Amino acid sequence: MAMMMSGAAAQDFAAARAKMADEIAAMARDTARETGRPAFGTRVMQAMRKVERHRFVAAGDERDAYRNAPLAIGSGQTISQPYMVALMSDLMDLSGHEKVLEIGTGSGYQAAVLAQLAASVYTIEIIESLGQLAAQRLAAAGYRNVMSRIGDGYQGWKEAAPFDAIMVTAAAREVPPALIEQLKPGGKLVIPVGAPKGRQELLVITKADDGKTQTRRVLAVRFVPLTGGPGAR
Numbered sequence: 711m712a713m714m715m716s717g718a719a720a721q722d723f724a725a726a727r728a729k730m731a732d733e734i735a736a737m738a739r740d741t742a743r744e745t746g747r748p749a750f751g752t753r754v755m756q757a758m759r760k761v762e763r764h765r766f767v768a769a770g771d772e773r774d775a776y777r778n779a780p781l782a783i784g785s786g787q788t789i790s791q792p793y794m795v796a797l798m799s800d801l802m803d804l805s806g807h808e809k810v811l812e813i814g815t816g817s818g819y820q821a822a823v824l825a826q827l828a829a830s831v832y833t834i835e836i837i838e839s840l841g842q843l844a845a846q847r848l849a850a851a852g853y854r855n856v857m858s859r860i861g862d863g864y865q866g867w868k869e870a871a872p873f874d875a876i877m878v879t880a881a882a883r884e885v886p887p888a889l890i891e892q893l894k895p896g897g898k899l900v901i902p903v904g905a906p907k908g909r910q911e912l913l914v915i916t917k918a919d920d921g922k923t924q925t926r927r928v929l930a931v932r933f934v935p936l937t938g939g940p941g942a943r
């Protein structure tokens with residue numbers, strides 16, 4: 711059911727979003743030594759100011775939507791911290807013409823942010839109930855350039871490949887080979903890698919024209935695990 715909102719509530723949310731964007735900018739400055747990015751790009755910050763995160767949180771959590779924090783969305787999963795959404799989006803260096811793949815639709819919020827930054831977004835979620843709800847929310851919010859499917863993102867989305875950029879929003883034990891294969895030369899894969907409850911690092915993997923990859927470690931992170939993969943077959 712569509713959420714009814716008064717003009718005053720819409721203004722409150724807009725003010726909360728602006729405050730959240732200021733907090734993201736401050737956190738970007740604080741983490742610049744590790745990330746190498748003291749400020750995120752203008753388009754990324756515009757997207758963070760524009761996308762209505764309160765549409766993607768669990769029912770009843772709307773008032774908490776603009777805290778710079780992850781929130782539970784059911785099925786043991788989370789909507790990522792807004793700073794992390796902004797950082798990972800920024801690391802993709804999108805100009806607006808790209809076809810991108812996201813693994814781990816979750817709430818649909820990151821897909822909505824990417825939809826502001828790229829030409830088209832393909833997003834995969836392994837938990838059917840979450841994927842279906844996210845697809846409904848993205849449609850209700852008017853995002854026409856997001857294609858969603860239920861499945862194991864470890865395998866990527868072969869029929870829609872290759873992609874200009876790929877983002878994984880759950881921690882993989884190792885980099886899924888299919889994602890490197892489905893990345894265009896010159897493309898970037900942004901992915902947290904590490905043990906489920908152990909050390910995880912956010913990586914940016916760039917694929918060169920000759921197919922070789924270069925990996926940059928960005929910072930230590932904590933994500934829910936990427937499930938599926940070889941063990942699930």
Ligand code: SAM
Nearest residue numbers: 789814816817819820835836863879936937938
């Ligand atoms: N991007 C999400 C958002 O904006 O709400 C946050 C995602 S949450 C941190 C990670 C998501 O990845 C969960 O919804 C989880 O079910 C999903 N996931 C885990 N393993 C997956 C896989 N192999 N394929 C697709 N989705 C997966």
